[in-house]
Amino acid sequence: MTTAPLIVWFRQDLRIADNPALQAAAKTGRPLLPVYIFDDVATPPMGGASRWWLHGSLQSLEAGLGKLGLTLILRRGNPMRQLDRLIAQTSATGVFWNRRYEPTAIASENSIRAHLNRRGIEAESFNSALLFEPWELKTKTGGPFRVFTPFWKAAIRHSPQAPSAARIKPHPFRHRIASDDLAAWHLRPRTPDWAEGLRETWQPGEAGARARWRSFMDRTIRAYHTKRDLPGIAGTSRLSPHLHFGEISPRQLWASCAMAEPSAGIASFQRELIWREFCYHLLYHFPKMPHAPLRPEYASFPWKVDRKILRAWQQGGTGYPIVDAGMRELWRTGWMHNRVRMIVASFLVKHLLQPWQAGAAWFWDTLVDADKANNSANWQWVAGCGMDAAPYFRVFNPILQGRKFDADGAYVRRWVPELAALPDQYIHAPWEAPRATLHFAKVRLNKTYPARIVDHEAGRKRALAAFKTFKAAPKTKHHKKRSPAHP
DNA sequence: TGAAATGTTGGGGCG
């Protein structure tokens, strides 16, 4: 007699180690049926770079499960319908999964849970993605945090749960049901194949995540607090896509930080992990965050929507070397250094007056670590409309930022090779170079490299003026003279 | 997790 299986529904937890749903399912002793459902009707659809990553990550998961004697079933379409089909095909009596936290995913999981419960099917979900549940940390008054520092303090007061190192020995469910063919999902680009830079940069999957983590812990983290700001060197962890797809868990990262010899580098990295938590916290409590500014007055911001301008930014043709380098790194590798993300985002939103949503959409499509919580929270932060955002007048000067964080121009030279022969002095402002210097470096402005799309000083003034006008508007509307205090 | 403008201070040159 065969026992009915338990479905382990993989979501954004594409790993074996420290996987709560998988471990809990294995512990029941029931035969397991691991499943991944590609929700190809999701809105917005998964971006191109993320799809490329997902392919590799699923291959890696298949291999990992294979070592446990399990075979991953792939399905695509509406998750509830696909789960129903599988239950019908296998007489499964339960579904275990690790939760997602995007508003649409929460709604979908809730209705799936209710549906399964109605059918008498066990439905149990777990937290695999966060150090803290988004509802776990509260202010003194019981509300959500809106400012990072108090959130950070609350986070370190509650130490995160330790990862589970349990080794599992699951029983596979013997079956003859069909799985989709991963290749037939066409997650990888073909015509044209733009993924060459991605392939040479990344190793999606749990093994790749582990390797990256190990080398980061062994070498890079020591100087993380200073070198993480220098895009020309490999001073960051580059774990963001691995974290996004759940190939490594924040608990694993936190625990090995806690075990290591304390250092400024480690503390700084832990702070970044808490920033990630904070983004999820915000998304959970402010589910409109991906679309609408968290400061409602920003809804009337006078953006100057312009497709051509947006296009120039996307293609790395703004004429500002640090901005163009970042946008080209993104296009080529599916990733951009964090410091440069702030610079290009500030440039788009302030110098170019394009809506932050347009920038977020481009990042969504091109980043391998595209993540609803992080992406929208950080765009709102840069645009000044987030909860704990940078003040609107904080306009990054792309020339100074370049000189400060890419002093030797290594980053610009790598991604904007047409400027490579310029001396350091001019690498972040080629228009300042004497004719002879440009000639010698084989740079012809507006020919081999674009002219500036907007003058920095003029762009800065225009941004400040725009912010001022829209900020003034609601103020006059709601302004009330306070009546004298005496009765 | 800014930048620019403006203010302050203190040392050195010089009449």
Next chain:
DNA sequence: ACGCCCCAACATTTC
């Protein structure tokens, strides 16, 4: 010796 100016180096404020 002294006041005066200049200006770099910080510090503060304003956008």
